[in-house]
Amino acid sequence: MSHSQRFYGCLFTLISFFIASNAQADVKDVELREHFGEQQFAPQGGFVLKQGQKLPELVWEHPQQVARVVDQTAIPTRWFNEQFEEVQTAQETGRYYVYGTAPVPAGPVLRRAMTCCCVGSDIALEELAQKWLQSSIPASKTVSPPDNVAALVRQWQHSEVGAVELAALLEADFKPDPVRRGQWQMENATRHVQLKRKLMGLDPRPLLKPTPRLLEGEPAPVLRNAPLQQAGITAAQQQKIEEKLGTWYSASSEPMAIVIARNGVIITAKGYGSVDGQPVTVDTPMKLDSAMKPLIGLQLATYLDRGFLRLDQPIGEIIPDFDTPRDRSLTFRAAHVHATGIHFPWSLAFERLFYFHTWHEALIAHCKRDWEPGSKYRYGVVGVILSVRALELLRGRNYWDAMERDLFQPLGIKNVLPGGTGFSAESLARIGVLLDNRGRYGKWEIISPETHAAILPTPLKLYLPELNMKYGIGLQDESHYLGPGSYGHGGGCGTLLVINPKQHLVFAMVRNGQGKEYKKYRTEVMALLKEWVDD
The missing domain is CATH 2.60.40 (Immunoglobulin-like)
Structure with missing residues (x-):
């Protein structure tokens, strides 16, 4: 090979290298822009x-x-x-x-x-x-x-x-x-909501607090201990379900707590195993994961009920970063039924947990839009993040801080950890009884029966014509568990809330992990409960 051939060969290799490097850099820059948030x-x-x-x-x-x-x-x-x-x-x-x-x-x-x-x-x-x-x-x-x-x-x-x-x-x-785990971070998040309102010029606007209403007349059922006859359940049925729950724990060794109630009357309330060296009881706070969605849905429902918001109102009317043409169809309903169109991968959701991140919407505003809001379904967490960030601006408190004051206190809920990192089976069962009562609990009306109906799983086509499915606000159709009309929500950790409104049956289970053969035993327990429903 001549000197000139070697020279041009090296030159060609060098040019190819620079072209490839520049192309690679361009790809990285495009990716950086797309994920700049x-x-x-x-x-x-x-x-x-x-x-x-x-x-x-x-x-x-x-x-x-x-x-x-x-x-x-x-x-x-x-x-x-x-x-x-x-x-x-x-x-x-x-x-x-x-x-x-x-x-x-x-x-x-x-x-x-x-x-x-x-x-x-x-x-x-x-x-x-x-x-x-x-x-x-x-x-x-x-x-x-x-x-x-x-x-x-x-x-x-x-x-x-x-x-x-x-x-x-x-x-x-x-x-x-x-102090509870997360208490300092929750209080700090509330301070950031107050700073945020100041910077957005919202200070002059009154804070919106969805205060529960006192019921007139007969109080609604509450979660309580009472003779089994009031629940319409026999001692033999109670024993059968408790034996199955015991078998489940023996097979998995995964700590759990379960409360089952009918008409508010507790049929079984037991803890299994230990957490942090302490025996699990129905008051032990355990993980929620996505079983937090019914709580967030209920929180939104209190604002809907008082006329502070509309379900089909664009979130951009509250959060300026989403007051854009591309997000005009991003309503509270679209957010809660997982139809935002925003690409927010689970890896990012777990890395940047939203509980106390008051400024999270700035990140989400820069996420890629995969489709028009309301046109497709993709399960995730981005919609509820935007929902709680909007409510925070109205209430002037971190969403969980507000939930403890406005929702949990009237229900007598305690033994919870800020951010939903710990919630007891007894507390989850109270939420179930509230839902079964169509928004009422004891002397309180948290939401009206009309608002309760509006958050139940319903065909979405009437509101979002391209979605041929049934979904609620923080609530899924759980008919496969406890028969037609049943609804609720579960979490990846195994925590599960299911309500059958016709038989007034509530199943509340909290866990920190699914454990072995979770689906097998969940199916068997639900089959036993469904026998009660069918009877």
Whole structure:
């Protein structure tokens, strides 16, 4: 081969390499633009501030990546103190809120806010960490391992969750009363809802609280202990179902708690196994996963019932990021029946749990649209996220914080953990009895029978002509479990709520995992219950 041939061969290889590299870079840039809402930013220097310091700017987690698709990477940053007054320096110790409106390649800016914690300039984080760890370990140990101290300091400095924890510990002088898991994060999320209302100019508008109504006349049935005769169930039927539940636990060894009631009368209420070293009872909080959807549907129903919202109202009328031509058909109904058309994969949903992420809609606004809202069904969580973010703006509280006050308290529900990370079988059964009573419980009317009917599984074609299916607001058709007309919802962890309205039968089960042969035993238990329905 001549020198010229070798030269041109090398040149051709080099050109091909550059073309391939550029093509690959173009593909990556297209993908980056499509998923730009997933980009993260945080305060420069971390989430712990020193008293007297000038407050820092927000910076991208991956600035070089962002610079490929955004010309100006600087993030306009605003700081607020605990009273939501805009400030430039950290004058007092305590909580500070940083808000950014980050530039994007296309679409609305990425709006996010975070909580930081300011400590005294003479305070050493290592000493605080040592103090907290010492209060959390047995008295026989006087010094925490250095690795534990360093890990706790890193958590405070480099995560908002850590900064919120640090702020709560400082407020309680590191001697807090026992708090529920998630309590501090829920309270912090409510503060962010209040900041969000201020930044959106909603402060002058009154908060909308869907207060339950006192019933006139005879109270509705409540979940209660009473003779089996009042439930129309024999002792033999009760024994048969309890034997089957015992066999189920023996086969799977997966902890669970179950409450079965008819006409509000408890037929069986038992816990199986142990969680965190404690025997499971019907008051033990366990996971909900997607069994949270009936609760979120009920919460929306209270706003519908008071005339605060309409089921076929566009969500964009509440959340500005979705007040666009492409989202005009994205109604509360379309959101709750999983017809948003928004591509929000499960991997992203699990990575960015929505419970306390007040600014989640900014991420969702940048997600790809796969089809027109209301035209196709795809099960997911994105619709309920948008629904609760809208309700938060109306109520002025984190959705779960509001649910505990407006829905759970009137029902006497307790033993729950913020965000739906823990819910007891007894509490879930109360929700079931409320639904079976068409929105009433004891002396309270949570929603009217008319609103209750509006959230039940119904053919969607009348409202969304392209959807030839039956679905409700947080409720699925569960006729295959307990016969025609039955409805409810389950979660991936195995938690399940099913109501048969004709026989007034409620089945409530909570679990942290499905365990072995879950479907087999669930089918067998439901078959036994269906015998009661058929009889």
